[in-house]
Amino acid sequence: xxxxxxxxxxxxxxxxxxxxxxxxxxxxxxxxxxxxxxxxxxxxxxxxxxxxxxxxxxxxxxxxxxxxxxxxxxxxxxxxxxxxxxxxxxxxxxxxxxxxxxxxxxxxxxxxxxxxxxxxxxxxxxxxxxxxxxxxxxxxxxxxxxxxxxxxxxxxxxxxxxxxxxxxxxxxxxxxxxxxxxxxxxxxxxxxxxxxxxxxxxxxxxxxxxxxxxxxxxxxxxxxxxxxxxxxxxxxxxxxxxxxxxxxxxxxxxxxxxxxxxxxxxxxxxxxxxxxxxxxxxxxxxxxxxxxxxxxxxxxxxxxxxxxxxx
Amino acid sequence: xxxxxxxxxxxxxxxxxxxxxxxxxxxxxxxxxxxxxxxxxxxxxxxxxxxxxxxxxxxxxxxxxxxxxxxxxxxxxxxxxxxxxxxxxxxxxxxxxxxxxxxxxxxxxxxxxxxxxxxxxxxxxxxxxxxxxxxxxxxxxxxxxxxxxxxxxxxxxxxxxxxxxxxxxxxxxxxxxxxxxxxxxxxxxxxxxxxxxxxxxxxxxxxxxxxxxxxxxxxxxxxxxxxxxxxxxxxxxxxxxxxxxxxxxxxxx
Ligand SMILES: Cc1cc2nc3c(=O)[nH]c(=O)nc-3n(C[C@H](O)[C@H](O)[C@H](O)COP(=O)(O)OP(=O)(O)OC[C@H]3O[C@@H](n4cnc5c(N)ncnc54)[C@H](O)[C@@H]3O)c2cc1C
Ligand SMILES: Nc1ncnc2c1ncn2[C@@H]1O[C@H](COP(=O)(O)O)[C@@H](O)[C@H]1O
Numbered sequence: 001x002x003x004x005x006x007x008x009x010x011x012x013x014x015x016x017x018x019x020x021x022x023x024x025x026x027x028x029x030x031x032x033x034x035x036x037x038x039x040x041x042x043x044x045x046x047x048x049x050x051x052x053x054x055x056x057x058x059x060x061x062x063x064x065x066x067x068x069x070x071x072x073x074x075x076x077x078x079x080x081x082x083x084x085x086x087x088x089x090x091x092x093x094x095x096x097x098x099x100x101x102x103x104x105x106x107x108x109x110x111x112x113x114x115x116x117x118x119x120x121x122x123x124x125x126x127x128x129x130x131x132x133x134x135x136x137x138x139x140x141x142x143x144x145x146x147x148x149x150x151x152x153x154x155x156x157x158x159x160x161x162x163x164x165x166x167x168x169x170x171x172x173x174x175x176x177x178x179x180x181x182x183x184x185x186x187x188x189x190x191x192x193x194x195x196x197x198x199x200x201x202x203x204x205x206x207x208x209x210x211x212x213x214x215x216x217x218x219x220x221x222x223x224x225x226x227x228x229x230x231x232x233x234x235x236x237x238x239x240x241x242x243x244x245x246x247x248x249x250x251x252x253x254x255x256x257x258x259x260x261x262x263x264x265x266x267x268x269x270x271x272x273x274x275x276x277x278x279x280x281x282x283x284x285x286x287x288x289x290x291x292x293x294x295x296x297x298x299x300x301x302x303x304x305x306x307x308x309x310x311x
Numbered sequence: 312x313x314x315x316x317x318x319x320x321x322x323x324x325x326x327x328x329x330x331x332x333x334x335x336x337x338x339x340x341x342x343x344x345x346x347x348x349x350x351x352x353x354x355x356x357x358x359x360x361x362x363x364x365x366x367x368x369x370x371x372x373x374x375x376x377x378x379x380x381x382x383x384x385x386x387x388x389x390x391x392x393x394x395x396x397x398x399x400x401x402x403x404x405x406x407x408x409x410x411x412x413x414x415x416x417x418x419x420x421x422x423x424x425x426x427x428x429x430x431x432x433x434x435x436x437x438x439x440x441x442x443x444x445x446x447x448x449x450x451x452x453x454x455x456x457x458x459x460x461x462x463x464x465x466x467x468x469x470x471x472x473x474x475x476x477x478x479x480x481x482x483x484x485x486x487x488x489x490x491x492x493x494x495x496x497x498x499x500x501x502x503x504x505x506x507x508x509x510x511x512x513x514x515x516x517x518x519x520x521x522x523x524x525x526x527x528x529x530x531x532x533x534x535x536x537x538x539x540x541x542x543x544x545x546x547x548x549x550x551x552x553x554x555x556x557x558x559x560x561x562x563x564x
Binding site: 133238274290 | 472
């Protein structure tokens with residue numbers, strides 16, 4: 001059995017935690033060859049070679065791979081893919097953009113958001129915003145899938161030595177897309193998909209200014225900041241903070257939802273949190289049906305009080 | 312410029328889906344069905360491009376059961392010029408996999424020759440998030456997924472994408488495939504009279520067999536179960552009580 005695992009690199013930085021969690025998730029399939037791509041990504045490849053579960057690291061280093069565009073990346077994976085039984089990646093916008101393209105060129109199906117690898121051809125994944133869990137068996141020659149990583153712990157470091165690192169040839173760029181710009185916010189806060197504590201704000205915050213109260217509490221607790229779709233749509237928070245069915249799937253130790261009603265689509269993203277706290281003035285809000293601790297009242301008095309008293 | 316918009320008929324996003332007690336799938340009889348929300352956004356974008364004079368024709372295609380015609384009528388009411396139903400099955404419980412959908416759509420593209428396909432980023436029933444990317448691969452076109460802004464510019468389309476770290480802008484050579492994210496636009500509200508009027512328009516029908524696409528599923532669903540339920544917890548009455556519970560009971564602070 002052989003697995004090709006696509007790692008994610010931004011500006012030379014390996015998303016190591018994501019890779020380490022994915023390695024844990026796919027461990028039932030054995031060790032994996034990890035593909036590290038980008039421009040000047042040698043250091044990232046070396047970092048990957050220290051992780052447990054890595055058989056070897058392949059580097060695709062080329063200017064055409066610098067911005068994660070799907071077309072050149074799929075061409076690269078296609079050139080490597082035929083000899084693998086599995087091609088996988090942690091479920092992120094990066095991999096979900098690329099792997100279906102890879103699957104099509106290999107004429108196989110793709111599975112999004114696998115939550116459990118049962119055996120080489122059997123996988124568990126949620127459908128209908130997590131309201132049903134399917135177990136599916138694949139008849140495809142190569143199984144292509146993305147994994148939801150938040151609920152897995154990172155695989156850890158190898159006990160000794162590092163995995164071999166080798167370069168792979170990068171096919172010519174199909175030149176179908178040109179990168180124009182990235183508008184990414186580099187934050188000191190922990191990443192939503194690996195944070196131990198998350199404070200999320202919803203429409204109840206009422207304005208971008210008020211949303212600051214969420215970030216204040218998050219900073220005090222060393223947590224990440226999340227948001228509901230309504231808060232993002234209203235411009236209180238950036239799009240990459242959205243938690244839910246069509247945003248980020250999280251599984252922190254502590255999730256505090258403030259001014260969030262608890263729509264199905266939001267709950268889909270937080271179900272695996274260990275402890276959920278809800279602060280909402282409406283005691284009938286559906287969020288209270290999943291909250292371990294519910295506090296009914298006005299967030300504008302409760303939130304500052306909480307921020308003042310913790311830590 | 313012709314734009315093709317593939318739309319899927321799915322369980323309405325407000326419906327709380329139930330798993331059938333025998334584990335054979337989810338309950339689809341007598342539940343409200345609607346156009347996939349991301350596809351409404353895709354169609355809205357296409358119609359706006361037509362209203363701006365950038366697009367000349369908006370063609371909507373849906374693959375599935377004959378009841379999909381209801382969804383296509385909504386599409387006509389929203390401003391689609393023509394609609395195509397690819398009749399693929401009579402069984403409402405049969406979900407056709409994105410691989411097959413993409414191959415079928417590629418055939419429609421061959422026939423219709425659009426310059427742009429705008430699809431949804433994800434169908435909210437199977438949550439696959441795959442078809443647009445697969446279609447782009449099948450056609451050998453560029454792809455701009457998770458779009459929050461789309462602008463046509465001299466033989467290219469500029470797509471701003473919602474990605475994990477923020478936003479990314481790509482310039483794609485036309486023809487291309489774009490998939491929509493939630494913030495691309497706010498779809499217009501269609502009033503009932505417009506839907507009634509759309510009833511008079513014809514829907515082109517194509518039988519899947521005529522397209523020569525192998526749509527046999529690659530995946531077998533072994534079981535469908537309800538997720539583990541979270542128990543509702545307790546209400547606390549003050550911030551102090553909350554902090555004390557989080558510290559002493561849950562041990563998370
Ligand atoms: C296709 C699709 C995908 C979606 N994907 C997502 C997703 O990924 N993530 C997501 O979050 N949503 C998603 N949604 C949207 C979802 O359906 C809800 O509309 C959204 O989650 C609501 O956000 P909210 O809870 O902040 O707002 P609301 O539902 O408006 O709730 C606001 C809450 O704040 C409370 N409140 C107001 N003022 C105060 C106050 N002063 N003190 C205390 N409480 C107060 C109110 O009681 C209320 O419960 C999606 C929808 C669709 C159709
Ligand atoms: N049966 C279908 N008919 C037409 N379009 C579809 C169908 N299934 C999926 N699509 C399109 O592909 C997008 C993504 O679906 P999916 O890959 O299944 O999550 C949808 O938003 C639609 O635009």
